[in-house]
Amino acid sequence: MRIPQLVSPEQQQRLHPIGTVLTVVGGLVLLASTFLPWAYSSAALDDMTILGYPSTLQLYAAGFGLGAAVFAFLGRRLARGDGRQVVGWTRGAKTASVAAAVYLVVILGSIGLELGGLVNVVYGGWVALVGALVALVGSRLLVSGRPPRLARRVPPAWLGILSIAAAMAVVLYAAYYGLDQEDAGGFVSFVVVAIGAVAVLFRLGVMRWLSAVSGRHRKVLIFAAFLTAFAFPFTQNGSDENMSIATQVLIFAVTALGLNIVVGLAGLLDLGYIAFLGAGAFTAAILSNSVFSTVDWHPPFIVVVLISGAVSGTLGLIIGTPTLRVSGDYLAIVTLAFGEIFRFGMINLDGTDGPDLTNGSNGIPGVPDLNLFGLDFKDTHTVLGIQLGRFANYYFLLLVLIAVVILIFVRLNNSRIGRGWVAIREDEKAAEAMGVNVFGLKLFAFASGAFLAGVAGSIKAHHDVSVTPDQYIFLESAFLLAAVVLGGMGTVLGVLVGATLLKLMPEKLRFVEEYRLLIFGLLLVVMMRFRPEGLVASKRRQLEFHDDDDELAEKIQSDIDEREATGVVPVGGQA
């Protein structure tokens, strides 16, 4: 998605000085305005009625304003050469201005919606908007200049590691702060801020620098990422409220990662993936100690996990064997039909229309909590003076699972098998001619994806307490697929982002509940039309989806050259 160029390059050359002045002035006006009251009542967002003391949300606006002003100034004032060109000051200023304008529209819009009309926006808000718009207009007149070269700078090891730690701390704080937003307007504003900040850092070249640094210190990065995730429950102060959302996000993300092997790596569209999660969950529930269980054999959980995975994997083989031989389109529909068969099956195996296995649509409630290695999951434990409740226990277990799945994903992707999948995705006939075992590899992708879903399902059964057929419907498959598509097919980070967004949005944005599916459908269409490679794109995928875009191909080629020159290994999963 490219922002259309409103001013031609020649005009920019001519008007650049004016642009700088406008951007700086606009940015400073915005900064100053945050000390004025914005809203008539404190009921909207956070308290924006106070003169002389900015609220948190106002501080974010101040940040964007200051950023726009300072970057525009530096882009103009620094000496030619390194100072000006290593960091993309001007690019950063432009993005900061856009972010500031969008943010203000969202903030003022929220105030208007929550208090009933824009009359409730006080003079400070209008000053801020004017500042942001001036900065926006000014920044459009700036010449972007050459792309930043910050990524080529190799910092000392301690600085690199410190930056990674700092980045992770920011992520942790963002997760804590974002989940803490009860109010929909506050949550949306926060999301806009987060996206804006990331975009600004991207344009400045900092993100690339960070990704180059983390490429050099991969182990540190991975360790830091897990440490961050591990630390999250400790920020919740014993409250289960956000932890229950966090565990659902993790279950969803694990399943989406499994689907990503099938869709993102092997290029097979599976529309019945939720059935494998369901099969795992039902298996685990039936074999659990639930009083509603219909089978008299209750093996320990470790065995149950493997059985659940095996059941799902076997179902994958059964459904995959006939359909993977014919064209990919059939697979989509057959898996869809399979999802429906699964649902009807689970509803019908109730003792009247079939053998009693699942209690029909009542499902199997009362699945007991896990008890692993002497740790009872239903208990609250106190670690370092902080209480960790039931959901925190599941959170840690799921964290281990997601680590394993990511490991499998990355290992598969970078192996012979992964390259086979790429070949199949790009041209099946050519791959076959080159001696790739097309059918075998496809079947392997399908069955291993199913296996992982089954494993995730076995934990979900205990986490959810009750397992019913109506939790495993087509729409859930579509949501999983959307997480993969939205985030970026074939990437780990993308799917994590996609899964988090898709699970968190409906929890935090209750007012769109009614329109949730409508927006969701539209989102799929628009994504496929404008950015089919997803938010976090894998380079190869990006090229596959834009094979007639030479400019992009060149850009990616130059990136690769640059990486080779600096000897940086690409970061996790983005083959």
Added chain:
Amino acid sequence: MTQSFFQALADGLTLGSLYALIAVGYTVVYGIVQLINFAHGEIFMVGAFGAVATFVVLGGGTLAWWVLPIMLAGGIVAAVLVALATERLAYRPLRNAPRLAPLITAIGISVFLQEAVRLFYGRIPGFPDAKSNVQFPNIQGVTGSPFVIGGVTIQRAAVFTVVALVICTIFLYGFVNRTRLGRAMQATSQDPDTARLMGIDIDKIIMIAFALGAALAAVAGMAQGLLNHNINFRMGFIAGLKAFSAAVLGGIGNIYGAVLGGLVLGVAESMAVTYVPGVFGGSAWKDVWAFIILILVLVFRPQGLLGARVVDRA
């Protein structure tokens, strides 16, 4: 015993005619652009809602027989317009994209159309709320007391459905074989590149394929409304899936195959309800049987009953 056999046959043919009418849409589009228009089930739903909309706009609430063709026309117009819009706005820009892209788009359209009808249909003044079932007008002549022949009950709407299928099939045969456009369609489906060189406007042909499928789906929507006395925004999902199975059963890309496949699938489903013994009989499993037939066809005869031109064996 024979009575229940003929009852099942009659039910099956009715159901099969519905499937056949929808399946033609899948097959025509697939034959030309090799695209499974997953949202076709929703076009069928839109057709039914378009018919009700026409009835409401007509006012008066008269149920005389002459309302039927007007409603049908309204339904067809609605379905065709929506189908063309999806083609133009969503599918056409993706024509050269990897195959995954249009399929995912199709899912998006499908969800979008369902939700759009659910949320906004009832907000138009005078229109019934579409969040639950919407009553379908009981038009005289095609609803009312059923015919009973030798103990077999045949609904009037069932007669309408089967007759509609026969007329549509004759019309299709005439269109595809006797008109310039029809022949151009055949040519495009056989070899799009050559067809383009021969001066055929491919975009136009694709639009006609979408329109043709949508028109027949609207007829099916009307028939389902008359049969069940009500319609709802979810009706396209399972019906679309079954119709796709019918298209594959007949040989996707083959128009007559779709008709035959629909009838066979409908009768098979109905017979399964009546004759499969034990707990797996009965209507609880009927959808499962239909989908199992789909999978079996793909295993043993992927080209379908009548043999399709395109089956991409990997």
Added chain:
Amino acid sequence: MRNKRLVIAGATLLAATLTITGCGTRSADTGGQAGGSGSGSQKVAKIGVIAPLTGDLAPLGLGIQNSVDLAIKQANEKGTIPGWKLEIDAEDDTATPDTGRNAATKLAADDEVVGVVGTLNSSVAQAVQPVLNSANIVEVSPANTNPTLTKGPNLDDPKRPYANYFRTCTTDSIQGPFAAQYLFGVGIKKVATVHDKKAYGQGLVEAFTTEFKKLGGTITDAETINPDDSNYGPVISKIKPGAPQALYYGGEYPQAGPLSQQMKGADLDIPLMGGDGIYDPNYIKQAGGAKVADGDLATSVGAPTDTLASAKQFVTDYKAGGYSDPYGAYGAYAYDSANAIINALKTSLANASDAKSARQATIQAMSSVSFEGATGKVGFDQYGDATTRVLTVYKVDNGEWKAEKTDEFK
């Protein structure tokens, strides 16, 4: 091209601005909590509501929410619990177990919550029960009819799974047999049954079948339908040869209405009978009006509202409350549920220092609750089920539900 885009963008923005600005009024409250009114001396206890507030079932859920709100307002006005101010905290479960569990965790995390009214769906209740139970919060459902929620999986050997769970409505195991006794009593000896395979429908039909057979009746055919189905032709074709005198349907009105209509259209002109899931004006609409639905029957719990003084009072108060949504099928039960909790709070909060410490005592106080509610006498047995067993059979007459017979179930 470029200009065109700008114009479109501008127009959209303008339209959006107009929508937001339109009918803008400054909100009256400036200082947030308007202080005063001696709220400093009053401690706060919250009663939560978990029900679908958006989506298809929202009308029922909003009715529940409003009725609880009404009960709480009345209690605060009367000063039922001295020294305490009651508040409502309504959470949306969107009729799905996952969301319901989130709502329950959220309420459990709030130290001021002492009780919860909900849920509407039995499937959501299964997810909510354990969460609230581990937090010792009493849950009273106005609408869950699945017997296993109070008696465990084996109904012949009942064991109460969660001590915190109560309900004011009766279960399927009472409604089904009541219907069987009625039908047998009016001389119908041959009945076919159909259910939608959901917990509610299946439970009703099973209970009905057992009782009907015990009375000496014949079940000519037992069929099921799929809730997503809209064509019941195959089922009707299977039932017809058995020549039943009535059809007993377990399920809700969106399926029951069309089933009745299609059945009568297929020349099988027998009455359809169901539970409180079809006792709704929408049933008659869905069945195609008075001509088709006349003669169809439904059971519902409690005596008809116009015969009970407390019920009439509830209806009047609800109307006076100015709620924009109707109280719906479960409003009266929700009102009674909230009042049951409030009654228990009278004992448990009396000597409590804060709301959280009163949770356990509230559960214990529930078993001795007894008062005259909007649905009749409210009280709970040792499993947490409602003790009242008065039911009414309603019949569609001229396109309206009319009470046919009210009786105590034996």
